[in-house]
Amino acid sequence: MSKQIGDVILDLQNISLRFGGVKALTDISFNVYEHEIRAIIGPNGAGKSSMLNVINGVYHPQDGKIMYRGEERQQMDPHLAARQGISRTFQNIALFKGMSVLDNIMTGRTLKMKSNLLLQALWWGPARNEELAHRQKVEEIIDFLEIQHIRKTPVGRLPYGLQKRVDLGRALAMEPKVLLLDEPMAGMNVEEKQDMCRFILDVNDQFGTTIVLIEHDMGVVMDISDRVVVLDYGKKIGDGEPDEVRSSPEVIKAYLGAGH
Amino acid sequence: MIYRENGQFKTSYGADQQIFPIAQDRYLVLAIIAFAFIGVPMLADEYFFRAILIPFLILSLAALGVNLLVGYCGQITLGAGAFMAIGAYAAYNFLIRVPELPLLAVLILGGLTSAAMGILFGIPSLRVRGLYLAVATLAAQFFWDWAFLRIGWFTNYSSSGSVSVSNLTVFGWDISSPVNKYLFCLAILVVFALIAKNLTRASLGRQWMAIRDMDVAAEVIGIRPMWAKLSAFAVSSFFVGVAGALWGFVHLGSWEPAAFSVDRSFQLLFMVIIGGMGSIVGSFFGAAFIIILPIFLNQFLPALGDLFGIAISTAAVSHAEFIIFGSLIVFFLIVEPHGLARLWATSKEKLRLWPFPH
Numbered sequence: 001m002s003k004q005i006g007d008v009i010l011d012l013q014n015i016s017l018r019f020g021g022v023k024a025l026t027d028i029s030f031n032v033y034e035h036e037i038r039a040i041i042g043p044n045g046a047g048k049s050s051m052l053n054v055i056n057g058v059y060h061p062q063d064g065k066i067m068y069r070g071e072e073r074q075q076m077d078p079h080l081a082a083r084q085g086i087s088r089t090f091q092n093i094a095l096f097k098g099m100s101v102l103d104n105i106m107t108g109r110t111l112k113m114k115s116n117l118l119l120q121a122l123w124w125g126p127a128r129n130e131e132l133a134h135r136q137k138v139e140e141i142i143d144f145l146e147i148q149h150i151r152k153t154p155v156g157r158l159p160y161g162l163q164k165r166v167d168l169g170r171a172l173a174m175e176p177k178v179l180l181l182d183e184p185m186a187g188m189n190v191e192e193k194q195d196m197c198r199f200i201l202d203v204n205d206q207f208g209t210t211i212v213l214i215e216h217d218m219g220v221v222m223d224i225s226d227r228v229v230v231l232d233y234g235k236k237i238g239d240g241e242p243d244e245v246r247s248s249p250e251v252i253k254a255y256l257g258a259g260h
Numbered sequence: 261m262i263y264r265e266n267g268q269f270k271t272s273y274g275a276d277q278q279i280f281p282i283a284q285d286r287y288l289v290l291a292i293i294a295f296a297f298i299g300v301p302m303l304a305d306e307y308f309f310r311a312i313l314i315p316f317l318i319l320s321l322a323a324l325g326v327n328l329l330v331g332y333c334g335q336i337t338l339g340a341g342a343f344m345a346i347g348a349y350a351a352y353n354f355l356i357r358v359p360e361l362p363l364l365a366v367l368i369l370g371g372l373t374s375a376a377m378g379i380l381f382g383i384p385s386l387r388v389r390g391l392y393l394a395v396a397t398l399a400a401q402f403f404w405d406w407a408f409l410r411i412g413w414f415t416n417y418s419s420s421g422s423v424s425v426s427n428l429t430v431f432g433w434d435i436s437s438p439v440n441k442y443l444f445c446l447a448i449l450v451v452f453a454l455i456a457k458n459l460t461r462a463s464l465g466r467q468w469m470a471i472r473d474m475d476v477a478a479e480v481i482g483i484r485p486m487w488a489k490l491s492a493f494a495v496s497s498f499f500v501g502v503a504g505a506l507w508g509f510v511h512l513g514s515w516e517p518a519a520f521s522v523d524r525s526f527q528l529l530f531m532v533i534i535g536g537m538g539s540i541v542g543s544f545f546g547a548a549f550i551i552i553l554p555i556f557l558n559q560f561l562p563a564l565g566d567l568f569g570i571a572i573s574t575a576a577v578s579h580a581e582f583i584i585f586g587s588l589i590v591f592f593l594i595v596e597p598h599g600l601a602r603l604w605a606t607s608k609e610k611l612r613l614w615p616f617p618h
Binding site: 056058077078079081082083087088090094095096097098099103106107108110111113115117120121122123127128131132135136139170171174 | 272273274276277455458459461462463464466467469470472473474476477478479480481482483484491495538
């Protein structure tokens with residue numbers, strides 16, 4: 001591989017998360033290097049999505065600390081995480097259904113738009129120029145994801161595979177440092193999966209974006225990720241390169257049961 | 261055939277982002293505005309201005325404001341009548357306490373006061389949503405109904421409880437005649453509709469819609485729910501407040517708190533629901549439907565009776581009016597739950613392909 005893996009960008013140390021008596025995550029530590037593709041796998045209910053929600057501040061873990069770019073993160077809200085360059089896509093597509101593809105992706109650039117309410121109300125000078133400059137950027141993303149033909153379509157009318165792509169587009173519009181993908185390929189057919197893999201690899205390659213991804217399709221995970229962490233019942237049971245993880249007896253046990 | 265955008269190529273994002281990207285729409289809207297400013301004053305009589313056009317314009321403005329909040333930001337409100345009242349009474353107080361202020365400034369100050377109160381009463385939206393928020397805003401309605409009735413300072417200790425304004429001029433232009441009142445309201449409405457459209461197609465409008473459609477995802481891409489919701493309450497209340505001030509000053513002339521009762525709040529909410537949530541033009545459709553249809557039925561039914569030689573009593577007319585009006589509401593909501601604006605959009609889409617739909 002030609003790409004340069006950097007230093008640790010995100011370091012999770014002894015994270016525990018409980019909802020009342022339910023332990024969603026127990027004492028989990030792993031790190032993510034800059035520019036790498038890091039996969040999180042595990043059976044249903046293993047705590048993978050909770051892990052992403054902890055990273056971007058939706059859930060607040062009771063124990064443990066998170067180091068992001070060398071600094072310990074304090075109390076975190078999702079929009080603060082967004083400000084620091086963490087963006088994500090959702091498992092059950094969470095697009096803005098009433099808006100067009102273009103508007104959805106434009107919304108992803110909210111943080112970068114600075115003009116005030118009065119200028120926006122008049123659509124005048126700086127506000128208009130800003131809007132058009134961001135439109136240019138958004139068009140680049142639309143080109144990149146090959147969705148030019150649907151840019152004016154309301155997202156509610158799109159098929160599932162394209163909605164997933166728009167979801168990725170919206171996350172990319174933030175120009176994130178770390179991109180969290182929650183099952184980007186769930187429910188897709190082989191061709192759509194291939195397309196999505198290509199986009200993920202291209203994002204990683206061209207923009208150098210660090211990617212943390214949850215995925216169930218083992219073929220995909222083993223092919224595109226640099227390192228894999230395996231969760232089961234909220235505990236970490238494996239961590240390492242794809243081949244290493246695949247041959248770990250603990251992981252095989254979690255996936256296939258004790259008899260194998 | 262006529263409604264085609266063939267050959268209208270856009271070479272810049274600016275051209276693509278304009279309000280009416282299709283040239284025919286632009287000409288149509290300009291023609292309607294020109295007709296409203298020039299044609300209508302020549303055609304309409306005084307009754308028409310007083311009973312139909314002026315209420316339509318002012319309540320369109322209020323419905324527009326409610327639509328920004330309910331339709332675009334998804335925060336339901338039953339307090340619109342209260343914010344109209346705040347706008348009206350605040351403007352009245354500015355008028356009598358600071359007489360040197362020009363009328364436009366008074367109206368805008370009334371709107372700003374209403375916006376400030378909108379922010380205050382919008383705070384519950386940060387915790388509750390849906391029906392619970394509706395109840396919280398209903399509290400605003402009852403509180404202000406009470407306040408304007410019982411606190412004498414607001415009405416300048418008027419003994420009858422009603423307040424009145426007269427001799428309104430805008431930069432020396434006397435607006436006491438119905439035609440001038442109409443033109444004044446129309447001018448304000450055009451400006452505010454443009455502002456509403458600009459806000460909804462810019463970053464702020466997208467933030468509102470994002471909060472409406474999927475608040476968790478909105479927060480994850482960096483939208484602060486507090487800012488988005490409270491700004492929607494502020495802008496919406498500003499529109500509604502200005503409309504309330506116009507309603508008191510221009511339409512009624514003298515009014516008491518009952519003019520802005522909870523009925524008004526419901527009426528505005530229904531306008532938005534029937535007209536089309538999240539649509540600027542829908543606010544106008546809704547206002548037209550709710551204001552003009554009853555009057556039309558009122559005039560039309562006796563005429564219809566005469567045609568068949570049946571004399572319909574006034575009581576029967578008013579009953580029939582309610583029955584037909586109610587059933588039309590039900591009919592439209594079944595045919596198109598997204599409101600008249602969606603019907604309009606669908607027919608425009610069909611028209612683009614007509615007469616070759618495939």
